[in-house]
Amino acid sequence: xxxxxxxxxxxxxxxxxxxxxxxxxxxxxxxxxxxxxxxxxxxxxxxxxxxxxxxxxxxxxxxxxxxxxxxxxxxxxxxxxxxxxxxxxxxxxxxxxxxxxxxxxxxxxxxxx
Amino acid sequence: xxxxxxxxxxxxxxxxxxxxxxxxxxxxxxxxxxxxxxxxxxxxxxxxxxxxxxxxxxxxxxxxxxxxxxxxxxxxxxxxxxxxxxxxxxxxxxxxxxxxxxxxxxxxxxxxx
Numbered sequence: 667x668x669x670x671x672x673x674x675x676x677x678x679x680x681x682x683x684x685x686x687x688x689x690x691x692x693x694x695x696x697x698x699x700x701x702x703x704x705x706x707x708x709x710x711x712x713x714x715x716x717x718x719x720x721x722x723x724x725x726x727x728x729x730x731x732x733x734x735x736x737x738x739x740x741x742x743x744x745x746x747x748x749x750x751x752x753x754x755x756x757x758x759x760x761x762x763x764x765x766x767x768x769x770x771x772x773x774x775x776x777x778x779x
Numbered sequence: 780x781x782x783x784x785x786x787x788x789x790x791x792x793x794x795x796x797x798x799x800x801x802x803x804x805x806x807x808x809x810x811x812x813x814x815x816x817x818x819x820x821x822x823x824x825x826x827x828x829x830x831x832x833x834x835x836x837x838x839x840x841x842x843x844x845x846x847x848x849x850x851x852x853x854x855x856x857x858x859x860x861x862x863x864x865x866x867x868x869x870x871x872x873x874x875x876x877x878x879x880x881x882x883x884x885x886x887x888x889x890x891x892x
Contacts, residue, residue, distance in 0.1 A: 711879035
């Protein structure tokens with residue numbers, strides 16, 4: 667059973683461009699979580715999604731950030747008009763229904779020039 | 780919301796010694812406490828977890844203790860080895876389908892050969 671997949675692993679964008687981060691959960695997992703990690707800091711929750719539904723987006727900045735988890739395909743975290751402060755590692759985790767344990771992907775490291 | 784504090788931020792031990800990392804949480808509704816190990820350039824990997832109905836859990840050289848009254852939990856690593864060197868994160872959540880985990884800021888453990 668493959669683990670959580672994220673791509674790209676590294677992404678470089680110039681200020682003002684859009685960044686799209688993809689996450690494919692483990693097989694059988696219908697819950698996806700996105701976290702952001704700044705250098706030498708812990709992981710900060712951004713959003714929790716189930717298939718076709720956003721359950722909790724309390725950690726997501728109100729502007730420029732959006733997330734989706736469609737019926738088919740990976741979950742997407744989209745950052746519009748990126749700024750240098752968006753540079754961070756973005757991790758996706760998934761869990762099966764009715765279980766607490768979250769399994770993390772390898773992350774996407776976003777660098778905004 | 781939940782707040783998790785983790786200490787120490789850095790820990791250096793000699794190979795074979797024990798290492799202890801401590802975390803406190805603020806929300807008494809939290810009932811699931813995982814610990815993650817993160818190696819450089821990788822995603823967090825679950826190493827052990829504990830639920831609030833259990834006071835202690837052990838898996839080979841790793842153990843976790845939980846004091847619900849005091850709202851703190853600790854990770855104990857015995858007979859440390861150089862490959863234990865990594866960043867360790869504690870987290871707290873409200874369990875099944877509750878969504879987000881709140882993470883501590885991490886402890887950088889260095890095991891000297």
